[in-house]
Amino acid sequence: MLEFAILGLLHQSPMHGYELRKQLAQVLGGLRSISYGSLYPALKRLYAAGYVTTDEPDPRAPLPADAPPLTGRRGKVVYTITAEGKERFHELVSQSGPEAYDDGGLFGVRLAFFRHTAADVRLRILEGRRRTVERQREGLRASLSRTRERLDRYTLELQRHGLDSVDREVRWLAELIDRELTDSEGRRDDGAAQGDPPAQAPPEP
Amino acid sequence: MLEFAILGLLHQSPMHGYELRKQLAQVLGGLRSISYGSLYPALKRLYAAGYVTTDEPDPRAPLPADAPPLTGRRGKVVYTITAEGKERFHELVSQSGPEAYDDGGLFGVRLAFFRHTAADVRLRILEGRRRTVERQREGLRASLSRTRERLDRYTLELQRHGLDSVDREVRWLAELIDRELTDSEGRRDDGAAQGDPPAQAPPEP
DNA sequence: GGATCGATGTATCGGGACGATACATTAAGG
DNA sequence: CCTTAATGTATCGTCCCGATACATCGATCC
Incomplete structure (x- = not known):
C-alpha cells in the first residue's frame, strides 16, 4: 500500500523521506499520517526491488568495526523513481480488482491518485468499493x-454511529460515480468536455 | 488493546477462542473483526502474565521429536479469567488519560465496556475524545x-468526506456527553434514576 | 449409507505498520 | 550566544493481520 503511494509521489518529482512523509499525510486525507517506522523500511524495499534510486552511493556497507553506537554522519538522501518504478506504478494503477477497493486504506490511496488512473478503471474501482461498503x-x-x-446503550450507540458512517460513505460513493458517468457522457456528446483534463495512462498496450 | 477487550469479555464468562472472536466482532461495532493471528498470541500473552487460565494442563511442552508437521490432536481450550486478571481489568477500566481516547480503536473498545466504567471516568473519556477529534x-x-x-477534485473529495466524518463524530460525542450529564443530573435530583444500572469499579482504593 | 459442506475450533508464519527512540543539522529568535 | 523548532535519517520491539493448515461435528443431499 505504501509502495503505491510512494511510487505515485516520486512519479511527480524526486524527494527526501521527510518531504515524502508530509506529502503522504496530505494526500491520505489529512488525518492518517505515516510513520517513519513504515516509511524507511518501505523505501528500502523499493530500493531493493530496483524501483527507486538514491543520491548517496549505497548505504549497503555496514561499517565493519565501529563500536561507538553508529555515529556516522547522516546525509540527506534524495529518492528518485526509476524506469522500472514507473512501469510498476502504471501496472498498479491499472488494477481494478477487489484488492483495489476491499481495503478502505488502499482505496483512499487509489482515489488520491485518480488523476493518473484511466476513466474505466476509476469507474470499476468506485463501483467495487460501493458494493463492498453496501455489503x-x-x-x-x-x-x-x-x-x-440485548445490547447496552453504549454498544448500541457505537453500532448506530458505525452504521451511519457506512451509510454516508455509500451515498458519497454514489455521488462520485454519478459524476464520473455525467462527465463521460458529456465527453461523448461534446467531443471534449470542459474542466476535466483527460487521464494519463492509455488503455495499456 | 486486545488485552482489554479479552479481559472484559472473560470477565462475564469463560469462553473458547472461537466464541471470543465472535463476541469481539459484535462488541467492536460489527465492522472490524479480530483475526486469529491476533487473538491467540494475545491469549498466550495473557496466560503468561497470569491473567487467564486454561482447562488443558499446559500446552507448554513442545513435543520434542515429531517430524510429521505437528499433527497432535487439538482439544478445545476454555479460557477463564483469574483474580489477577480481574484486578488488571479494573485497573485498566479506571484509566481516563489520553491513551483511552487518542486512538480511535481503543476508544471504541472502551466505549463498548462503558457499563463496567464509573460515571466520572466515562465523562472524562468522552470529553477527551471530543477534544482529540475537534483538534x-x-x-x-x-x-x-x-x-x-492546488488539489485535484478527487483528493479534495477525499478531504471533504473525511472532514464530514470527523464533524459527525464530534456531534455524536456531544450527544453522548449531553446524555451523560442529563442522566447524572436526573440521578442527583431523583436519588436513583431509571434505566441506568450503576457502574461497578468503585473509585480505586 | 456415504459424501460433502458449513460451522466450530486451535494454531502458526511471514510481513507490514506503528510508536518510541536516538542522533544530526540548520533556521529563527530571544 | 544560546536554545528552541523544524528538518532529516534510521532502527527496535511490538502488535496485528491475512493466509494457511489441521481437525471435528452435524446436517443435508443423493
Missing part, C-alpha cells in the same frame, strides 16, 4: 436488528 | 482551506 452496511443492519434488545 | 477537525479544516486551490 458491510447490510451486515451491520442485520446484526443491529438481530441484537437490538 | 483533528480544526487541523483538517485549516489544511483544506490552505490547499483548496
Whole structure:
C-alpha cells in the first residue's frame, strides 16, 4: 500500500523521506499520517526491488568495526523513481480488482491518485468499493436488528454511529460515480468536455 | 488493546477462542473483526502474565521429536479469567488519560465496556475524545482551506468526506456527553434514576 | 449409507505498520 | 550566544493481520 503511494509521489518529482512523509499525510486525507517506522523500511524495499534510486552511493556497507553506537554522519538522501518504478506504478494503477477497493486504506490511496488512473478503471474501482461498503452496511443492519434488545446503550450507540458512517460513505460513493458517468457522457456528446483534463495512462498496450 | 477487550469479555464468562472472536466482532461495532493471528498470541500473552487460565494442563511442552508437521490432536481450550486478571481489568477500566481516547480503536473498545466504567471516568473519556477529534477537525479544516486551490477534485473529495466524518463524530460525542450529564443530573435530583444500572469499579482504593 | 459442506475450533508464519527512540543539522529568535 | 523548532535519517520491539493448515461435528443431499 505504501509502495503505491510512494511510487505515485516520486512519479511527480524526486524527494527526501521527510518531504515524502508530509506529502503522504496530505494526500491520505489529512488525518492518517505515516510513520517513519513504515516509511524507511518501505523505501528500502523499493530500493531493493530496483524501483527507486538514491543520491548517496549505497548505504549497503555496514561499517565493519565501529563500536561507538553508529555515529556516522547522516546525509540527506534524495529518492528518485526509476524506469522500472514507473512501469510498476502504471501496472498498479491499472488494477481494478477487489484488492483495489476491499481495503478502505488502499482505496483512499487509489482515489488520491485518480488523476493518473484511466476513466474505466476509476469507474470499476468506485463501483467495487460501493458494493463492498453496501455489503458491510447490510451486515451491520442485520446484526443491529438481530441484537437490538440485548445490547447496552453504549454498544448500541457505537453500532448506530458505525452504521451511519457506512451509510454516508455509500451515498458519497454514489455521488462520485454519478459524476464520473455525467462527465463521460458529456465527453461523448461534446467531443471534449470542459474542466476535466483527460487521464494519463492509455488503455495499456 | 486486545488485552482489554479479552479481559472484559472473560470477565462475564469463560469462553473458547472461537466464541471470543465472535463476541469481539459484535462488541467492536460489527465492522472490524479480530483475526486469529491476533487473538491467540494475545491469549498466550495473557496466560503468561497470569491473567487467564486454561482447562488443558499446559500446552507448554513442545513435543520434542515429531517430524510429521505437528499433527497432535487439538482439544478445545476454555479460557477463564483469574483474580489477577480481574484486578488488571479494573485497573485498566479506571484509566481516563489520553491513551483511552487518542486512538480511535481503543476508544471504541472502551466505549463498548462503558457499563463496567464509573460515571466520572466515562465523562472524562468522552470529553477527551471530543477534544482529540475537534483538534483533528480544526487541523483538517485549516489544511483544506490552505490547499483548496492546488488539489485535484478527487483528493479534495477525499478531504471533504473525511472532514464530514470527523464533524459527525464530534456531534455524536456531544450527544453522548449531553446524555451523560442529563442522566447524572436526573440521578442527583431523583436519588436513583431509571434505566441506568450503576457502574461497578468503585473509585480505586 | 456415504459424501460433502458449513460451522466450530486451535494454531502458526511471514510481513507490514506503528510508536518510541536516538542522533544530526540548520533556521529563527530571544 | 544560546536554545528552541523544524528538518532529516534510521532502527527496535511490538502488535496485528491475512493466509494457511489441521481437525471435528452435524446436517443435508443423493
